[in-house]
Amino acid sequence: MDVSFLINSLNDAQRLAVTAPSKSMLILAGAGSGKTRVLVHRIVWQIQVEGLSPHSILAVTFTNKAAMEMRERIEKLLKSPTQAMWIGTFHSLAHRILRRHATKAKLPDTFQVMDSNDQLRLIKRLLKSLEIDDKKWPPKQIQGFINAQKDEGLRASHISDNGDFFLRKMLQVYQEYEAVCNRLGLVDFAELLLRAHELLRDNESLLQFYQRRFRQVHVDEFQDTNTIQYAWLRLLTEGRDNLFIVGDDDQSIYGWRGAKIANIFSFQQHYPNHELIRLEQNYRSTGNILQAANQLISHNGNRMGKQLWTDRGQGELISLYSAFNEQDEAYFVVDRIKQWLEKGGLKKEVAILYRSNAQSRQFEERLMTAAIPYRVYGGLRFFERAEIKNTLAYLRLLSNHDDDPSFERIVNLPTRGISTRTLDNLRDLARSQQISLWQATTNLLEEDFFPTRAANALKKFKQLINELAINCEGLELFEKVKLVEKQSGLIDFYKKEKEDRGEARIENLAELVNAARSFDYHLEENEVLSELAMFLAHATLEAGEMQGADADDCIQLMTLHSAKGLEFKQVFMVGLEEGLFPSGRSIDDVAKLEEERRLCYVGITRAMQQLCISYAESRRLYGKESYPSPSRFLREIPAECVQDVRIRANITRTVGTNKNQPILPLTNQYKAGEKISHAKFGLGTILQTKGDDKQEKVQINFYKGGLKWLILAYAQLERV
DNA sequence: TTGTTCCAGCTTTTT
């Protein structure tokens, strides 16, 4: 068979990666170096040349969008459908496995996934019932704590509080939270991964089954994997030498949500036979842009090392604009956009990238007055909208009466006269008897516990849910959704809202019916679940593309984070000021600062033709005027790549020298619960750890000094 | 049960 089409279009490094014989591979793929292309061609190569069945291929991504894109590109190249191939996010694959082996995973068949909002609500409720002060133990922090532990593979029972009061409470909530989730059949995002890992770890035969099935495992954006995700990959592949990972340590920007660049280094140890290939030829940007990016990122220590290059010439210089204030900055950017459009450029080729969402407003206002259409990324997503979540809560309650978060959400929505007092009674009983709110309702109604009014209201609610269940029987999925929207009273409820607002909500409800109509899920073997339950899981795992058609030609506004993976001919990177970018919260922490620098690197490398960087000399922030100094990153970009747009700024831009970071000694790993002593702050207990080994940070609760994050390498801690 | 007022908090985001 002629497979030249698979390799003709590739450069040498890409071809090596695609055609290497089966073994573990690490592809260090720089920005714009054709990483997805390599992944896609590699998979098709394995099928068409190595003769692998699509059935035996596993490909893991981080976002649903990336997974879909990969599947489409493979199908296009392969010219045949790929249903048999497992391509998906870590979470959706974990979910799939858990569905198939729910019992072995100690989950009820009807288990449902809850999103972070539901999780937070559940934790808040838990704190109330445990009578824990949410001032001292903020729910958000507890949520972060629980998720961080799960990301590390730790259950509450694995962690010892060592007598630390603060930590003990955290653990108590964690433990209680685990119990409630188990009782209610609810699984949060981190739990999906942890469960899936435990399932394979503890079931030898099952593990062997999947090891044999997946002859090749591919991972995209490997630098974003966290501990448990990597552990899961290791279970499936270690010793089998069949793990193919693609990543870029310089584009790791998600450390704050558990991603560990160190996994790349670990990979090199755990898979000693692996081959390392660097993709350094860039097909996206001009020479100037790449030179700036290379120079900037060279200020980071602890890199795998990589130099992007292009054979396409230097291109235009990078523009630098020093704005008087944030309004001037927006004015300038929109002015340049007008010029771009006058020269015949398209709106969708232009992106404004900022560090924080709050910065978008200035640009929106100016674009609006200039009557230039734009699109802001990152708002609420479809399945996260209140009206959608409310409808889904009804549907969830139909499929699982014990789903407390859903019960809480809609028991009095639309209002049906159920007071907080009544609800408190329900919660008390549910808590003391370890039953769900639904069961508590049933029990208390039987006992004639409530005064008539409350009792009637509750009966009405129960009756409504039961009736809905009966009426839904035998209906198509979308008819169920329609019926629930109508009979629950939600539609009438939203009709009463302010006109435009209510109308938008009702439109969304109609859209939900459409989503249900077009939802086609082919049940696989072993999957006994109803279509409804699968639809609900789908809604949680894939909160939905942010709305607005891609086809629309408009200016793109987004954070630097959400720009990762995208490219634009004209990029504006705005707000390069100390305290904003790098963020003020990262300035005195080496690891965080390096992540900010990587973020800047990501921003620069989004630009294909023109990059324009700006900063403001004065900026209104949180109601106060501030006078930030220009970002340090500006000094790390070589002067010869840059031109000042106005004679104004006189920041010194020197060709950055490699600040050779001292090689810090490898530090001891601390675990939550360990007691330590610090020269200045005294005694304390470790709460959690974060970051890579040389820049590992620990959160410590000091007996005297309170909560602190310290860098282990500098903190000079001693075990007690 | 709704509307008002007060107050904290304020990077980044996916699943």
Add this chain to the structure above:
DNA sequence: GCTGGAACAA
């Protein structure tokens, strides 16, 4: 300086 959530009054 704005927002969302919680506490409170009518």
